[in-house]
Amino acid sequence: MAQSDDIIINSNKAIDSSCKNTIFNGIFPQDVKEKYQLKEVLGQGTFGIVRRCQDKDGNNHALKTILKSKVPDPKVLKREIEIMRQVHHPHIIRLFDVFEDDKNIFLVTELCTGGELYDRVVEKTVSNDLFSEYDAARITRNILSAVEFIHSKGVAHRDLKPENFLLEDESDEAAVKIIDFGLSRFHNDKGLMKSRVGTIYYVAPEVLSAPSYTTKCDVWSVGVVTYVLLCGYPPFNAGNERLTYDLVTDGDLKFPSPAWDHISPEAICFIQRLMTRDPDKRPTATEALQDPWLNQEKVQPQGFDKKVTFLPRKYHSTESNEDKQVKYTDTEKQRAFQKFLKRFKNRKE
Structure with a gap:
């Protein structure tokens, strides 16, 4: 169990040095389109948009795009993502994938259609x-x-x-x-x-x-x-x-x-x-x-x-x-x- 706010994200992926302005040191892949097909926009918020996406098996997910330039504190975002990667439970929104390019963080989550x-x-x-x-x-x-x-x-x-x-x-x-x-x-x-x-x-x-x-x-x-x-x-x-x-x-x-x-x-x-x-x-x-x-x-x-x-x-x-x-x-x-x-x-x- 982590004992502080310092975030350590373990990954077997090779660091991709081609991604500049990185928050996660290149440990996440850049191109979300290699794994998911982007569909219609579901909503828009302060930091970006949410759209439906589909994996190669045809399963629907939600894709949240976060514009890095609008993130006030990257450390808070890192902590939130690390927590979401650790808490898999039927009554907690599931985080499936994270992507990062020069401008955005992409979060692929479970798609809930019933609203707030x-x-x-x-x-x-x-x-x-x-x-x-x-x-x-x-x-x-x-x-x-x-x-x-x-x-x-x-x-x-x-x-x-x-x-x-x-x-x-x-x-x-x-x-x-x-x-x-x-x-x-x-x-x-x-x-x-x-x-x-x-x-x-x-x-x-x-x-x-x-x-x-x-x-x-x-x-x-x-x-x-x-x-x-x-x-x-x-x-x-x-x-x-x-x-x-x-x-x-x-x-x-x-x-x-x-x-x-x-x-x-x-x-x-x-x-x-x-x-x-x-x-x-x-x-x-x-x-x-x-x-x-x-x-x-x-x-x-x-x-x-x-x-x-x-x-x-x-x-x-x-x-x-x-x-x-x-x-x-x-x-x-x-x-x-x-x-x-x-x-x-x-x-x-």
């Missing part, structure tokens, strides 16, 4: 058809099994949220896959980390305020995701990052009416366990997987009396938390918040 879990939540919430407890438990079980696996490999994800899960296909029973290991890292011998990273609505309180934290930060995030699956919005969400920061660090978890009126006590208890503020009392991913709520029989989803709007990615707000007034009398807390914001805006170590 975030979009599925929005779709269901808008149509007033939230996930049943059975479906929410199934998805959470998928996620926790993957989290248990990466933790066994000495890896913390540190940015688990609905936007970072893909659905294998468009069916209601589609498997969920973890993606985006950009904030992930190998932890040290003691399992401790110190960097203030993550997404404010899903980050564990100890990541914001404690001197160090462990992989249990991911368990908290899974609890938040489960909360979102069942009601359509995150538990701590004020009108701005400052107020949300305070709500997270206070950790006063609530299950307001009417969204939670028809949710079982077992589901609420499960979320409370995962979102225990004291990480020493919080279960590990392995322990969380033993919870009886995750192993329930399928039942018909219960009705939901009031339509809840799942708010946009960049702004979450609910009536129950908007009116909470916060007085900033703790200088250390203010400084911690400012330090987090500085790191949070960068989003990458």
